[in-house]
Amino acid sequence: MDIPLTILSAFEKRGSLHDSADTDCYRLFNLAGDGMPGLSIDRYGEYLLVQYFNQEVGGNTGAIIASVERAAARLPFGIRGIVCKDRIKTRDREDIASRRHSMIAAGEAPPEGYRVRQCGVTVAVDLMRGQSTGLFLDMREVRQALAPLYPSGGSLLNLFCYTALFSVHALLRGMRWALNVDLSRQVLRRAMHNYTLNGLGVDHRDFLEGDALQWIRRLARQGRRFDLGVIDPPTFSRNRKRSFSVKRHMPLLLRQAGGLCAGGFLLTSVNSHSMDFREYRSLHPAEWILEAYFNESWDFVRSGEPYLKAGLWRVR
Numbered sequence: 436m437d438i439p440l441t442i443l444s445a446f447e448k449r450g451s452l453h454d455s456a457d458t459d460c461y462r463l464f465n466l467a468g469d470g471m472p473g474l475s476i477d478r479y480g481e482y483l484l485v486q487y488f489n490q491e492v493g494g495n496t497g498a499i500i501a502s503v504e505r506a507a508a509r510l511p512f513g514i515r516g517i518v519c520k521d522r523i524k525t526r527d528r529e530d531i532a533s534r535r536h537s538m539i540a541a542g543e544a545p546p547e548g549y550r551v552r553q554c555g556v557t558v559a560v561d562l563m564r565g566q567s568t569g570l571f572l573d574m575r576e577v578r579q580a581l582a583p584l585y586p587s588g589g590s591l592l593n594l595f596c597y598t599a600l601f602s603v604h605a606l607l608r609g610m611r612w613a614l615n616v617d618l619s620r621q622v623l624r625r626a627m628h629n630y631t632l633n634g635l636g637v638d639h640r641d642f643l644e645g646d647a648l649q650w651i652r653r654l655a656r657q658g659r660r661f662d663l664g665v666i667d668p669p670t671f672s673r674n675r676k677r678s679f680s681v682k683r684h685m686p687l688l689l690r691q692a693g694g695l696c697a698g699g700f701l702l703t704s705v706n707s708h709s710m711d712f713r714e715y716r717s718l719h720p721a722e723w724i725l726e727a728y729f730n731e732s733w734d735f736v737r738s739g740e741p742y743l744k745a746g747l748w749r750v751r
Contacts, residue, residue: 436471438495439502445469445476446506449734453511457555461734462572468736476503477572480551481515483507484562485540488522500540516542518562537563550632554578556603557632559625569598569625573731574667574704577745578604580727581663581702585609589662592616592654592695594647594688599626601665601702603633614661616643616650648684651691664696667704667745681705685718693720693750700726704745715744724749 445464452461463483464476473489485503487493500517507514519540545562552558553575560568578601586609593602593615602613617623623642630637643650647668666688670681685705692701701723705715716725726749730741 438471438498439505441470442476442499442502443506443509445736446510448736452734458553458575459512460551460553460558460560460570460572461575461732463734465734465736467738474499479545479560479562479568480549481513482545482549482562483514483517484520484537484568485517486520486522488524490523493521493523496540504541514542516544518545520566522566548628553600554582554604556600556607557629558598558600559628559632569622570600571597573735573743574600574745575734576732577702577704577729580729581605581747582608584663584700589699590614590660592661592664592692594651594664594666594692595668596626596665597622597667598629599623599642600629601667602626603629603635605663606635607633610663612641614641614643614654616645616647618644618646620644647679648688648691651688651695655691655694659695660699661696662699664692664699664701666692666701670705670707681707681718682710689719693723696750699750701748701750702745703748704743706743708740708742710744711740712744715746719746719748720751722751724751 442464449461449463460479462475463478464474466472466475473487473492475486477484483503487496496519503517517540518537520537548559550557550559553570558570560570562568585605588609588611591602591605591610591613593599593613596602596615596617599615602615606613615626623644627637627642668679668681689703725746727747729745731743
C-alpha cells in the first residue's frame with residue numbers, strides 16, 4: 436500500500452468541506468472506506484486527530500504521521516498540530532488507564548477548551564482526554580436536515596443529550612425551548628458551556644441529571660408535551676442502579692417518550708453495525724410514520740453497511 440497516496444487521496448475527496456463557512460470539523464480519513472482498516476483522521480479546526488484501532492496501524496504510526504503531515508501541507512487551511520490517540524481494544528485496566536490521554540505527534544497541543552464549528556454552532560472540544568471529544572462528527576447531516584423544523588418555534592426534549600448540540604442548533608434556529616437529560620453531571624456542565632459559547636442563556640432547570648426512562652415518567656405525570664424529541668442513546672450503558680441496552684430497552688423508551696411528543700416528531704438514532712434497518716424499524720411503534728431516514732455523514736466513507744441508523748418519525 437502507498438500510504439502517502441492513500442491518505443492524500445482521502446483528504447482530496449473532502450475538498451467540498453475544506454472551505455465550508457459554518458463547519459470546520461469533519462472526517463478526513465475513514466478506516467476501510469478510505470483504504471486502511473484501523474485508521475481514522477478527523478479535522479478539528481486547526482488540528483488533526485489521528486486514531487488507530489488495530490496493531491497493524493499502531494505499529495506503523497511513524498510512516499502514517501509523516502504521510503499525514505505531507506498531505507496536510509496541501510490543505511487550504513493551516514494546521515497547528517497533529518494529535519494521536521491509541522484506540523486498540525484491551526481488557527487490561529492498567530493499559531486502558533495509561534492510554535486515556537492523547538499524544539502530540541506533530542506541532543503544538545490544542546489549548547484547553549478549544550473551539551470548533553459544526554453547522555454554525557460553536558462547540559468546545561477536548562482532543563487530549565478520553566475517547567470522545569464532545570462532538571459527534573457523523574451527525575452533521577442529521578443536524579442540517581432537522582433545521583427546517585425549528586423556525587416555527589416550539590419545544591425540544593433532548594434525551595441522552597450528551598453535550599446538547601441538538602438543542603443548541605435548534606435554539607439558534609428558532610426553537611423556543613429545550614429540555615436536556617443525561618446521566619452524567621460532567622457532560623451536562625459541558626452542555627451548559629456550549630450554550631454559553633453560542634450566546635444562549637443557561638437555566639439549570641433545563642438540564643436534568645438522571646435516567647431517561649425515569650424522567651420520561653416524571654414529565655408524563657406533570658402533563659408536559661414537546662413538539663420534537665431527540666433520542667440518541669449509547670448502544671449500551673450502565674449506572675449504579677441499572678443498565679441500558681438499545682435492543683432490550685429502546686422499544687419501551689420510545690413508547691413512553693412518544694406520549695410526550697404525540698402529534699409531533701421524534702428523531703431516534705442507533706449506532707450499531709450489528710443492527711440493520713429492519714431491526715431498527717422494529718423498535719418503533721407500528722403506527723409511527725418514518726418521515727426521513729439518515730446514515731452517517733458522507734465524509735464517513737464506508738466499505739460495508741452503514742452503522743448509524745437515524746430516523747425522523749411522526750408520532751401518532
